[in-house]
Amino acid sequence: MALRDAVMAALLEGEASGYDLAKGFDASVANFWTATPQQLYRELDRMEREGLVTAQVIRQERRPDKRLFSLTEAGYAALHAYSAEPIGRPAAIRDGLLVKVQCADVGDIAAVRADVSERMEWARAKLARYERLRQRLLQGRTEDEHLAHADRVGPYLTLLRGIAFEEENIRWGETALRVLTARSAPATP
Known part of the structure; x- marks a missing residue:
């Protein structure tokens, strides 16, 4: 998936x-895709040149002009085409913390x-942010109703x-802490 697909997915909100x-x-979309503001601005400019989004300039006093982006018909078509493409292999986990845990037996277990x-x-x-978002999305309805x-x-x-x-990250962290704490405890004769 490219950043442009995530940006177009976010623009589905309006x-x-x-x-x-x-x-x-x-x-x-941060629960499955991250980007810096600079990456987003560069991608929006590219998408505008490609005709996937259009920008309406809003004049502002005492502030720079603001551009409001929306999907074009070509943008909707690109999202439709993207949704029909096979994804391929799942993304691999690349996490520095897991490298540290992998070598914890010879490293600084406390760190x-x-x-x-x-x-x-x-x-x-x-999880707290996600729960607030969940409540906003549900708008007082049950999950099934929504x-x-x-x-x-x-x-x-x-x-x-x-x-x-995130719930799994916490479960794994609890297990890892329990094991690392037990292994770093002084051995009793």
């Missing part, structure tokens, strides 16, 4: 400025435990995947 997209990226604990705190913070009647279910389904991922 017209947005580059700033709004950068800010809202965390609330819409590795601290890194695992920090990762768990990140996961808990993301899935049966919402205009779009994709955002909720990807949110569920993000929640499951």
